[in-house]
Amino acid sequence: MESTNQGRWDHSVDLLIVGSGAGAMTAALAGCDRGADALLIEKSDRYGGSSAMSGGGLWVPCNHLMAEVGVDDDPEDAWTYLRETTGGEVSEDRLRAYLEKAPEMVRYLVEHTRAEFVSLPEYADYYQRIPGSRPGGRSLEPKNFDAGLLGEEFLKMREQNPQMLIMNRIFMTVFEARTMLTRAPGWIGITMRLMARYWLDVPWRFRSRRDRNLAMGNALVGMLRRSLMDRGIPLWLETVARELIVEDGRVVGALVEKEGRKIRIAASKGVVLAAGGFEGDQAMRERYLPNPTRVEWSCANKHNTGDAIRMGQTVGAALELMSDAWWGPTSVVPGEEHARMLVIEKSLPGSILVNKAGERFVNEAAPYIDVVNEMYAKDSPEKPCVPAYLVFDASFRQKYPCGPLLQASQQPDWALPRSLKQGYLKKADTLEGLAAELGIGAAGLRESVEKLNEYARTGEDLDFHRGETVFDRYYGDEKVAPNPCLAPIEKPPFYGLEAYPGELGTKGGLKTDASARVLKESGEPIPGLYAIGNCSASVMGHSYPGAGSTLGPATTFGYIAARHAMGA
Numbered sequence: 001m002e003s004t005n006q007g008r009w010d011h012s013v014d015l016l017i018v019g020s021g022a023g024a025m026t027a028a029l030a031g032c033d034r035g036a037d038a039l040l041i042e043k044s045d046r047y048g049g050s051s052a053m054s055g056g057g058l059w060v061p062c063n064h065l066m067a068e069v070g071v072d073d074d075p076e077d078a079w080t081y082l083r084e085t086t087g088g089e090v091s092e093d094r095l096r097a098y099l100e101k102a103p104e105m106v107r108y109l110v111e112h113t114r115a116e117f118v119s120l121p122e123y124a125d126y127y128q129r130i131p132g133s134r135p136g137g138r139s140l141e142p143k144n145f146d147a148g149l150l151g152e153e154f155l156k157m158r159e160q161n162p163q164m165l166i167m168n169r170i171f172m173t174v175f176e177a178r179t180m181l182t183r184a185p186g187w188i189g190i191t192m193r194l195m196a197r198y199w200l201d202v203p204w205r206f207r208s209r210r211d212r213n214l215a216m217g218n219a220l221v222g223m224l225r226r227s228l229m230d231r232g233i234p235l236w237l238e239t240v241a242r243e244l245i246v247e248d249g250r251v252v253g254a255l256v257e258k259e260g261r262k263i264r265i266a267a268s269k270g271v272v273l274a275a276g277g278f279e280g281d282q283a284m285r286e287r288y289l290p291n292p293t294r295v296e297w298s299c300a301n302k303h304n305t306g307d308a309i310r311m312g313q314t315v316g317a318a319l320e321l322m323s324d325a326w327w328g329p330t331s332v333v334p335g336e337e338h339a340r341m342l343v344i345e346k347s348l349p350g351s352i353l354v355n356k357a358g359e360r361f362v363n364e365a366a367p368y369i370d371v372v373n374e375m376y377a378k379d380s381p382e383k384p385c386v387p388a389y390l391v392f393d394a395s396f397r398q399k400y401p402c403g404p405l406l407q408a409s410q411q412p413d414w415a416l417p418r419s420l421k422q423g424y425l426k427k428a429d430t431l432e433g434l435a436a437e438l439g440i441g442a443a444g445l446r447e448s449v450e451k452l453n454e455y456a457r458t459g460e461d462l463d464f465h466r467g468e469t470v471f472d473r474y475y476g477d478e479k480v481a482p483n484p485c486l487a488p489i490e491k492p493p494f495y496g497l498e499a500y501p502g503e504l505g506t507k508g509g510l511k512t513d514a515s516a517r518v519l520k521e522s523g524e525p526i527p528g529l530y531a532i533g534n535c536s537a538s539v540m541g542h543s544y545p546g547a548g549s550t551l552g553p554a555t556t557f558g559y560i561a562a563r564h565a566m567g568a
């Protein structure tokens, strides 16, 4: 929309950044370090968005930290892998920009801000059969960060998604989570250490129930928030961007609403939209995503309601990839604000995903995005896959946590809260009884289980090849042989819960170029306007090459956008 400005600004900055996730903060830091007077505005009363709730992983091929864990990489391999996984759907210059600038961005954060990362040597790229993949090292996770360094600002950070916490409160790193959940060697020691660290931190216990030792997304956002504080970069909470202000075809600022008051903010170098996707907007979901779809199935920040996408459209921006998301099967837990993604429990041996007919339809250990793509692709009136059902037995329940349930060895069925016992978790002494409880086909379920039990014995899943790749096995149980992702389902009682086609955020949005500039339908950039993160169409196209494929680009294109705006 062309708004007349008449020279009346309420506030002026060089760079206005809409949103407060990891990409937004990286843009503010990179801009400031190039001399920009930057301002971040956040719609809700908490900063951090989905970035703070997340695993905090960044997928960065050829990052400089890989060498520390003994993994090598090669730019040509990275190029081959990314080009193949994105299947020709993303322009070459954007892919090249990502591969070139992502390692530079990581080095910048490590050398110039409070951010610290480690490379995960065993977190395999998701498509091991594609040339150029690596069995680990490209995914980075933030180190622990002391919340005490944030002072009162800590309590204004969006809380971590509960699925990333022990007992809804204690932080763990990705490495620790995997070790504990898959019962890999050392898991008991790690559990004891984390519990002791939390409960013995007596002064902090008087201050907050939240753990001081931030990990994953809270650590990432904490490090970046502290770095903003070091530079005195302001972050205004409860400030909603409503409209872009355009003069002579250039975006020169935005109309925002702060504490009920409309104010005009001038942005002489540019506006960076970093306001997340449209996962929190039911109408946009129904319009663009495959149906059925529900906001409740999303794990992401509910304040991400597509605002930036709509604002961009109003000034003539083109859209791309709107039907896609960072999919994963999710569980909707009564009383919880966000859904939980079933990442590990679907790969661990002794669980299966079935459709309404009781039949398996997918390699459960495949990348989560693929599992949901199959849910939608195979959903039919005869054999609905939405919802699907995660089925397991008493042996699985005894050993492994699942969604909000701790393993029965620590939380037997009688100790489960009533909300989980009544309605959420279905249970029966026979498979037929469980099928009746879930409302699914008993014959199909029995046949699926019998086949699975045979595959568990031979180690070969003849139907869906579960457990054949290094990626599948990352969340397997290495003590289970011959296939760490396969175990029989045979010991009563049998359990089941519903799994929905949820996501970590949507991935379609404003079309951008290699400099993160927003493009018109004609391909021309809109001067002064940048978009990063999930309000922009992802550089990963329809793919999800490895853990950290959303935050890697959000931070990298934040870095690129700010530097471009500052003329670097």
Ligand SMILES: Cc1cc2nc3c(=O)[nH]c(=O)nc-3n(C[C@H](O)[C@H](O)[C@H](O)COP(=O)(O)OP(=O)(O)OC[C@H]3O[C@@H](n4cnc5c(N)ncnc54)[C@H](O)[C@@H]3O)c2cc1C
Binding pocket: 018, 019, 020, 021, 022, 023, 024, 041, 042, 043, 044, 046, 047, 048, 049, 050, 051, 052, 053, 054, 055, 056, 057, 058, 059, 161, 239, 240, 241, 242, 274, 275, 276, 277, 299, 300, 301, 303, 304, 305, 307, 308, 326, 504, 505, 532, 533, 534, 535, 547, 548, 549, 550, 551, 552, 554
């Ligand atoms: C449980 C979970 C685990 C995940 N793990 C990983 C992982 O390990 N690695 C990875 O790469 N990805 C992960 N993701 C996905 C990743 O967190 C998101 O894709 C990413 O954070 C999106 O970044 P963003 O900047 O686009 O949005 P966000 O981080 O959500 O930030 C957007 C912000 O903009 C604000 N906002 C919205 N509208 C306005 C407005 N009009 N004005 C002002 N502010 C506005 C929102 O309130 C929000 O705070 C995970 C997600 C979840 C939920």
